[in-house]
Each structure stands twice: as structure tokens, then as C-alpha cells.
Amino acid sequence: MADKPRRLNLNQKYQLMTRGLDWETTYQSMDDVFPYDKYEGIKIKDWDKWQDPFRLTMDAYWKYQAEKERKLYAILDSFAQNNSQLNISDARYMNAVKIWMQGVTPLEYAAFRGYAMLGRGFRGAGARVACQFQSIDEMRHYQTQMHAFSHYNKFFNGFRQYSRIRDRAWYLSIPKSYFEDAVTAGPFELITAISFSFEYVLTNLLFMPFVSGAAYNGDMATTTFGFSAQSDESRHMTLGLEVIKFMLEQHEDNLPIVQRWLDKWFWRGYRLLGLVGTMMDYMLPKKVMSWRQAWEIYWEESGMALFNDLSRYGLRPPKYHEVATKEKYRITHEFWSTIYQFSHATALYTWIPTNEELDWFSAEYGELFDTVYRPRYEYWAELHKNGERFFQKRLPVVCNVCQIPIFHTMPDDPLMNCCLVTEYKGTKHQMCSQGCKDIFDHEPEKYCQAYIPPQQIYQGNCGGATLEAYKEWLHIKEEETGEYYGSEDHRMWEEWKAQAAGTAVASA
Amino acid sequence: MSIDIKTTKIEPRRVTFDNVAEKLGEGKIPSRYQEVMIGVQQEEVFHYRPTWDPEHEIFDADRTAINMQDFDDLVDPRQYYYGTYVIQRSKQQEALEKNFSVVEKRGLLTALDAGLTERITKIIVPFRHAEWGANTNNLFIAAYGFGTPMPIAADFQGMDRLGNAQYITRIGLILSNNDPEILDQAKAEWLDEPMWQPLRKMLEDSFVLKDWFELHLLQNFLLDGILHPLLFQHLEGEVVNNGGAAFAMVTEFFVDWYGEATRWTDHTLKTAAGESAENKALLTEWRDKWLPEVKNAAAPLAEYIFADRSAEVMKQIADKLDTRSGKIGLE
Amino acid sequence: MAENVFIALQNNPDARPIIEAIVDDNPAAVVNDSPGMVKIDCPKRLVIRRRTVEEKIGGEFNLQDIHLTLISLAGNIEEDDDEFVLHWNI
Numbered sequence: 001m002a003d004k005p006r007r008l009n010l011n012q013k014y015q016l017m018t019r020g021l022d023w024e025t026t027y028q029s030m031d032d033v034f035p036y037d038k039y040e041g042i043k044i045k046d047w048d049k050w051q052d053p054f055r056l057t058m059d060a061y062w063k064y065q066a067e068k069e070r071k072l073y074a075i076l077d078s079f080a081q082n083n084s085q086l087n088i089s090d091a092r093y094m095n096a097v098k099i100w101m102q103g104v105t106p107l108e109y110a111a112f113r114g115y116a117m118l119g120r121g122f123r124g125a126g127a128r129v130a131c132q133f134q135s136i137d138e139m140r141h142y143q144t145q146m147h148a149f150s151h152y153n154k155f156f157n158g159f160r161q162y163s164r165i166r167d168r169a170w171y172l173s174i175p176k177s178y179f180e181d182a183v184t185a186g187p188f189e190l191i192t193a194i195s196f197s198f199e200y201v202l203t204n205l206l207f208m209p210f211v212s213g214a215a216y217n218g219d220m221a222t223t224t225f226g227f228s229a230q231s232d233e234s235r236h237m238t239l240g241l242e243v244i245k246f247m248l249e250q251h252e253d254n255l256p257i258v259q260r261w262l263d264k265w266f267w268r269g270y271r272l273l274g275l276v277g278t279m280m281d282y283m284l285p286k287k288v289m290s291w292r293q294a295w296e297i298y299w300e301e302s303g304m305a306l307f308n309d310l311s312r313y314g315l316r317p318p319k320y321h322e323v324a325t326k327e328k329y330r331i332t333h334e335f336w337s338t339i340y341q342f343s344h345a346t347a348l349y350t351w352i353p354t355n356e357e358l359d360w361f362s363a364e365y366g367e368l369f370d371t372v373y374r375p376r377y378e379y380w381a382e383l384h385k386n387g388e389r390f391f392q393k394r395l396p397v398v399c400n401v402c403q404i405p406i407f408h409t410m411p412d413d414p415l416m417n418c419c420l421v422t423e424y425k426g427t428k429h430q431m432c433s434q435g436c437k438d439i440f441d442h443e444p445e446k447y448c449q450a451y452i453p454p455q456q457i458y459q460g461n462c463g464g465a466t467l468e469a470y471k472e473w474l475h476i477k478e479e480e481t482g483e484y485y486g487s488e489d490h491r492m493w494e495e496w497k498a499q500a501a502g503t504a505v506a507s508a
Numbered sequence: 509m510s511i512d513i514k515t516t517k518i519e520p521r522r523v524t525f526d527n528v529a530e531k532l533g534e535g536k537i538p539s540r541y542q543e544v545m546i547g548v549q550q551e552e553v554f555h556y557r558p559t560w561d562p563e564h565e566i567f568d569a570d571r572t573a574i575n576m577q578d579f580d581d582l583v584d585p586r587q588y589y590y591g592t593y594v595i596q597r598s599k600q601q602e603a604l605e606k607n608f609s610v611v612e613k614r615g616l617l618t619a620l621d622a623g624l625t626e627r628i629t630k631i632i633v634p635f636r637h638a639e640w641g642a643n644t645n646n647l648f649i650a651a652y653g654f655g656t657p658m659p660i661a662a663d664f665q666g667m668d669r670l671g672n673a674q675y676i677t678r679i680g681l682i683l684s685n686n687d688p689e690i691l692d693q694a695k696a697e698w699l700d701e702p703m704w705q706p707l708r709k710m711l712e713d714s715f716v717l718k719d720w721f722e723l724h725l726l727q728n729f730l731l732d733g734i735l736h737p738l739l740f741q742h743l744e745g746e747v748v749n750n751g752g753a754a755f756a757m758v759t760e761f762f763v764d765w766y767g768e769a770t771r772w773t774d775h776t777l778k779t780a781a782g783e784s785a786e787n788k789a790l791l792t793e794w795r796d797k798w799l800p801e802v803k804n805a806a807a808p809l810a811e812y813i814f815a816d817r818s819a820e821v822m823k824q825i826a827d828k829l830d831t832r833s834g835k836i837g838l839e
Numbered sequence: 840m841a842e843n844v845f846i847a848l849q850n851n852p853d854a855r856p857i858i859e860a861i862v863d864d865n866p867a868a869v870v871n872d873s874p875g876m877v878k879i880d881c882p883k884r885l886v887i888r889r890r891t892v893e894e895k896i897g898g899e900f901n902l903q904d905i906h907l908t909l910i911s912l913a914g915n916i917e918e919d920d921d922e923f924v925l926h927w928n929i
Contacts, residue, residue, distance in 0.1 A: 058671035066598030154520035215875035
């Protein structure tokens with residue numbers, strides 16, 4: 001051995017710290033120790049070819065993450081002490097945060113568990129360690145989000161019963177079924193679905209414009225955990241890109257499997273993001289960027305650059321991405337119109353945008369908005385003014401795959417509703433799009449298991465067969481739902497504003 | 509007249525989330541630990557059966573034979589949520605980093621007596637693989653365990669073990685002046701040296717266990733309860749007494765970590781045993797099944813380190829574990 | 840269409856020297872400000888050099904410290920002790 005210590009660079013050091021810790025088991029067979037990483041048909045010849053993104057060792061992880069956590073909790077503490085909820089742009093904004101708590105935070109928790117499964121399940125040490133870091137990061141995200149929302153929960157409705165509605169509410173089946181679909185798939189599909197299709201391709205659409213929007217709307221709590229979480233996400237995105245390259249470099253037989261997953265998970269993720277786009281467009285009183293513009297920057301530019309890069313492996317852009325691009329002018333408006341009519345069966349409030357906001361939509365979305373959606377909103381506003389706020393009497397029919405109400409329109413005709421039907425084992429299943437129908441048809445046995453809330457409700461499995469009984473089962477009270485103007489949140493906000501104005505006048 | 513802005517009436521409508529209030533009692537203000545440890549794991553309405561385990565739901569109480577009214581009772585007495593966990597570990601790693609730096613700069617470990625160096629090289633360095641095995645097992649609990657607090661604490665425990673394995677790697681590299689050959693050699697011994705085979709077999713057998721609570725008892729109570737005292741109390745004491753104080757500087761974390769992790773392990777086992785006579789009987793049965801095998805796995809290491817004193821050392825360690833068993837409530 | 844890579848950093852004092860270093864080392868970089876965030880686009884390849892950041896802060900800088908302010912990125916990553924590179928293989 002040499003007398004003077006050799007110098008090890010970052011890469012060498014990381015290799016020694018992680019690789020080689022594992023071993024080929026002999027007392028038990030490797031297939032028994034790792035029973036799940038072959039049945040999907042992905043062929044791995046050499047796990048050592050795995051390229052580790054970011055190469056964090058445990059001590060560096062503790063150091064960096066502790067520094068982030070110290071900063072984050074200092075801000076959350078001061079936010080609560082100073083009642084900084086008074087600084088948000090408008091209480092309507094809180095509904096975006098409610099959707100986050102109800103629909104996104106539970107996914108962070110599920111991702112923690114899902115990546116723990118991968119962190120145990122892959123037989124390559126490099127892949128496992130990368131998944132373990134992601135697992136504990138996702139745990140961080142659900143916890144920091146709950147700690148941030150804890151303060152909002154003290155004042156605003158829509159947070160308190162999250163653990164009940166997370167599983168039971170019809171509209172939260174959209175994010176929930178998305179993630180459960182991924183976790184119930186095999187490990188390679190899970191990592192493709194979440195690390196690549198969601199984190200790498202689509203997550204920028206969620207975090208960048210929306211969190212920046214939270215900052216613009218004075219919500220420093222969400223901004224802080226959002227950007228802090230995003231610094232972890234960028235590690236996850238890199239993992240996503242590496243895993244795709246790894247699978248494709250390992251064996252040519254992997255290409256068709258990976259391509260099919262990309263097709264499926266692009267569409268599944270895109271459908272889910274329609275909800276986020278709607279939050280961005282409608283629930284941020286101060287606008288940063290429209291969904292259309294975000295789609296152009298993060299999909300049409302960045303997404304296509306990525307798929308150009310990947311074309312050397314024989315991958316093509318995901319199926320139906322052109323449809324998604326055609327829908328960029330309408331998806332958020334169709335979504336909002338739907339939530340507007342059904343919000344009395346949610347723990348959210350909805351409203352008709354102000355005239356100023358409608359003008360912004362007209363500028364961002366052009367003719368289609370002015371001819372189709374604006375007149376509809378103006379009509380509903382008129383009804384509301386006359387004391388006839390418009391709500392649907394029954395719950396919507398939802399897509400058997402994405403679980404979104406079937407409101408989407410034909411790719412080339414925004415006035416014609418799209419509803420596709422597949423019959424499987426004597427039962428008809430409805431889908432919102434060709435993208436979702438392809439997914440169903442490929443794995444009918446899986447999707448016919450889906451828990452479809454409206455069907456369950458009308459079968460009386462959710463506290464009773466009426467909307468009222470259902471809401472009781474969800475622990476949602478009348479004053480926590482429906483129209484924003486005149487709601488408890490709205491009245492409280494107006495009181496705060498009046499007090500603040502009165503105080504300001506009195507001090508002057 | 510001037511009204512202070514503070515007089516603005518900002519009345520909270522509630523203290524915490526409904527499910528937290530239901531568990532703690534109305535009006536009680538939860539700690540940050542409690543607020544994220546109650547009811548976060550979903551228990552109802554699953555859309556699809558796992559394709560990798562169609563017999564179970566994604567999260568399923570039936571993945572262990574232990575029964576609990578509420579698995580959220582299996583709390584961590586250290587009250588670690590992510591923030592408190594990483595902040596505590598970062599303080600420890602900062603202190604340890606200083607120790608490592610002193611030891612490296614002054615060549616304190618490379619100056620050890622050859623006999624001591626050999627024992628560290630033969631015992632501590634290959635043990636990085638056992639720590640990796642402990643990482644594997646705790647990740648299993650994090651993945652397939654049930655309830656909110658238990659998978660979380662197991663995940664911390666798993667990451668701690670990766671940290672342990674990496675710190676051991678650094679000790680090895682210090683001893684070899686950064687020559688990676690020392691790690692290859694240690695791995696070859698782990699794979700083939702007769703002394704290591706009972707432990708390697710024990711770990712590989714644990715990798716195929718399906719009951720996560722049984723695995724918790726086996727890994728975190730029995731294996732750790734025998735091996736960590738053997739290596740990081742008794743062997744370390746031996747090294748320190750023979751002029752190897754520097755060794756204690758770089759293993760400080762293992763000792764602190766073990767003391768702390770033991771609190772979690774004992775508390776969760778005690779809670780489960782206290783829940784019902786059936787749980788207690790089951791835990792006792794598992795302990796009786798595995799303890800002799802764990803002792804067998806550790807015996808060749810003890811013999812290598814302590815030669816004719818090994819039986820005495822092993823008895824001291826086993827007695828301590830017995831005392832812990834009694835406090836936990838096992839028969 | 841320009842095949843841009845990008846990096847987005849939090850808009851805070853820790854990130855500023857990094858942003859300045861990127862601008863110095865990548866003449867084609869375009870800086871876009873948003874609330875709370877700075878996004879830097881660059882055609883095909885963007886490099887962050889440790890030494891340039893160290894000149895800006897007048898002290899030592901570890902490239903892994905980028906994690907503390909990083910929000911997002913697009914491109915393949917190559918990282919060693921001296922450089923952090925984002926690139927497309929086009």
C-alpha cells in the first residue's frame with residue numbers, strides 16, 4: 001500500500017462508498033431476494049452500468065438537507081407568528097392550496113412508500129440508493145407541506161378533513177388513481193411513470209409556474225416549501241432521465257416496453273396536469289403565466305428537445321402529444337366549467353372570474369375563449385346574480401382510466417364532446433379520450449377494478465345514495481362547498497380586510 | 509387615537525386537522541411530530557391490486573401477523589420527522605467530520621499497532637456489507653410496513669445504515685491510504701471466509717422474510733443487539749485499551765446511533781407486545797426462533813476477536829439483550 | 840427551434856454568484872426573471888465552473904452546493920469536481 005494517501009475525486013469516492021456494498025447472494029437465490037424486478041420483461045445485463053445522478057453520499061445528504069430544513073422552518077415559523085395569511089392576494093387563491101393539500105400531498109406520501117419499494121426491490125445497488133434518496137425526499141415533501149398547510153387549516157376550510165376526502169372524494173380519485181396505477185405496476189414501470197414521465201417531462205409545469213405564482217400571490221409558505229422541494233425534484237428528474245437511458249442501453253428488447261410506458265404515462269400525467277393548469281389559470285388571482293404559455297415553454301420547447309435527444313435510442317415522442325398541444329387552448333376552461341358546476345360536492349369553492357380576469361383569458365386564449373367559454377361564464381354569472389347559482393344535480397360520469405369527468409372534446413372539434421366506450425366482460429366502460437381508451441384496452445383486467453366514485457355512490461356504498469348522504473360521509477359541511485362569494489372563507493377574508501383598512505385609517 | 513395593528517381580530521377556527529384532533533382529543537395542540545404521523549397512510553379505497561402482490565392491497569395490515577387496533581400507536585420516542593431527523597444527523601456528521609479530519613491529517617489510524625490494524629481490517633471493514641444488509645431490511649419495512657410512524661422510522665433507520673456502511677468504507681480507506689484494494693479484499697472475505705458465512709447466511713435468510721414486524725425484531729433487535737455491542741463496544745474497548753483511542757474518534761457515531769436507535773426499537777416492540785397476549789406470544793416465539801441463529805452468526809467473529817474470552821464476552825452481550833427483552837415484556 | 844437546456848435557481852443572495860458565473864461563462868445564456876425564480880436558457884450546452892463561482896464569492900465553493908438553490912433543469916448532466924454541465928446530444 002502506498003504511504004501517501006491517493007487523491008480520490010467525487011466520482012471515485014462515490015463509487016467506493018456505494019458500489020460494491022451489495023453482493024450476489026448464494027444462500028438464497030437472487031430471484032427470491034429480489035422477486036419483483038423481472039416480471040415486466042425488462043432485461044438488465046449489467047447493473048453496474050447504471051449511472052448515478054448527483055452522487056450524494058449520506059453525510060452530504062444530511063448536511064444539505066438539514067440546511068434546507070432549517071431555512072424552511074424558520075420561514076414557516078415566522079409566517080405563522082405574523083399571520084402572514086393576511087398577505088395573500090385574495091382568499092380565492094386558497095383553493096389552489098386546498099387542492100394541493102387534498103390531492104398532491106397524499107401523492108408525496110405514496111411516492112415515499114413507492115420509492116421505498118424500489119429502494120428495496122431493484123437488485124442493483126446504484127439504482128437502489130438513488131431510489132432511497134428519492135423515497136426519503138418524498139417523505140420530506142409530504143411533511144413540510146402538511147406543516148406549511150397546518151397554519152392555513154386553522155383559518156380556512158377545505159383542509160381539516162383531508163385524510164377522509166383524500167380517499168373518498170370523487171374528484172380526488174383523479175390524482176389518487178393516477179399514483180395507485182403507478183405503484184401497483186412493476187418497479188420499472190413505476191420509475192418510468194414517476195421519475196421520467198412525471199418528474200422529468202411534466203413536473204416543471206406544476207412547480208415552476210405554479211410556485212412562482214404562489215410567490216406572486218403572497219403565499220410565502222407555499223413558495224418556500226415548493227422551491228425547497230423542487231431542489232430535491234431536480235435530483236429526481238435526473239434520476240428519471242438516467243433510468244430511461246439505462247433501460248434502453250441494456251437491451252434492445254426493452255425499447256417497445258419503454259415506449260409503451262412513455263405513451264401511457266405521458267397521457268396519464270397530462271390528464272392529471274389539466275387540474276394543475278386549472279389551478280394556475282383560475283385560482284391565482286395574480287397571474288404569472290397561462291397554461292397555454294407554460295405548455296409551450298415546458299412541453300413544446302423543453303419536452304421536444306428532450307425527445308430529440310432521446311431519438312438516438314429509437315424513442316419517439318409519446319403518442320397523442322399532438323392532441324395535448326391542440327387542447328392547450330381549451331383544457332383549463334373545460335375543467336373549470338366542470339368544477340364550477342360540481343363544486344357543491346367538493347371541499348372547494350368556485351366562482352366566475354372577474355371581468356378583468358376574463359379579459360386576461362381573452363388575451364391569452366384568443367378567439368376560442370371569446371366564442372365558447374366567455375359567453376358561458378357570462379351566462380352563469382347572470383344566473384347567479386338572479387339568485388340561481390348553477391349547480392348540477394347529479395355527480396358527473398367519469399372516465400374509467402383518468403377518472404376525470406367526461407367533459408373533454410374531440411381533438412379537432414372543441415364543441416363536440418368525446419366519449420369512447422369499451423365493453424369488457426359484459427360491462428361497458430367509458431373513457432374520455434383515445435389516449436385513455438388505449439390504456440384501458442391494453443390492461444382491461446387492471447382498469448375494470450378501478451373504484452369509480454359516482455357508481456359507488458349510486459350503489460349506496462358511500463353513506464347513502466344521495467348527494468347529501470355522500471357529503472356527510474365525506475365530513476363536508478354545506479358552508480365548506482360551492483360558491484365562493486358569500487362563503488365562510490369569503491366572509492372571513494372580507495372581515496380581515498375591513499379590519500385592516502379600519503386599523504390603517506385609525507392609525508393615520 | 510391609534511389602534512395597534514396587533515388588535516386586528518384573527519381568530520383561528522380550529523387547532524389542527526380533524527383526524528389528529530380525533531386521536532389526541534379535541535382542542536389539544538399537536539406537536540409537529542404528531543401532526544404528520546397520524547392517519548397519513550391511507551387505509552381504504554384502493555383502486556387496483558398490486559400486480560406484484562395481488563393477494564394484498566398496496567398498504568395492507570395483513571403483511572404482518574402482529575395485530576394492532578391502530579398501527580399509528582407504534583410511534584418513535586425520538587419524535588423524528590424528516591426535519592428533526594436530518595438536523596440531528598447533520599450535527600453528528602459535522603462533529604464526526606472534524607474527527608475524521610484530525611485522524612486523517614495526523615495519520616492517527618495508520619500509526620496503530622499492526623495487530624489492532626489487522627483486527628479492524630478483518631472485522632470492521634467487511635462489516636460494511638452487514639450494514640448494507642440492515643439497510644435492505646429496513647427499506648423493506650419502510651416499503652411494506654403498515655401505519656404512518658413505523659415505515660417512516662424504518663426509513664430513517666435504513667438511511668442510517670447506509671451512512672454507517674459509508675463511514676466504515678472511509679475507515680477502510682484511511683487504513684489503506686485510499687487504496688480501494690482493502691474494500692475488494694474485505695468483500696472477498698465477506699463472500700468466502702468461513703468466519704463470515706454464518707452471518708452472511710443469516711442476513712440472506714432475513715432478506716426473504718415476508719413479515720415486516722418479524723424482520724424488525726430480527727434485524728433491529730436481535731442482529732443489532734448482538735453485533736453492534738460486539739463490534740462497537742467490546743472490540744472498540746479492546747482497541748482503545750491497547751493504544752487505539754483514535755479508532756474511537758471515527759466510530760463515535762456508531763455508538764451514539766446505536767444507543768438512540770435502541771430506544772426506537774424497544775419502544776415499538778414494547779408497544780406491540782403490550783397490545784395483546786397474542787402479540788406478546790408471537791414476538792416471544794420469533795425471538796426464540798431467531799436468537800440462537802443470531803448468536804451462532806456472531807460467534808466466529810467473537811472468537812476471532814477475543815479468542816478464549818469470547819464465550820464470556822458473548823454472555824455479557826446476551827445478558828444485556830435478555831434484560832431488554834424483559835423490559836419489552838417478552839416471556 | 841433552438842434546442843435549449845435550462846437551469847432554474849431561486850432568486851436569492853445564495854444563487855446570485857452562481858447566476859453571475861453562468862452569465863460570464865456562457866455568452867449565449869438568456870436570463871429570465873420570474874417571481875422568486877430565475878430561469879437561464881442556453882442553446883445546447885450550459886456550464887457552471889467552480890472557479891468562476893469562487894471568484895464571485897471570494898471563497899471556496901463546492902459544486903454540490905448548487906442543490907441549496909436549484910429549482911429545476913433540462914438536459915443531460917455531467918458533473919465533476921470542477922464543472923457542472925447540462926447538454927443535449929444533438
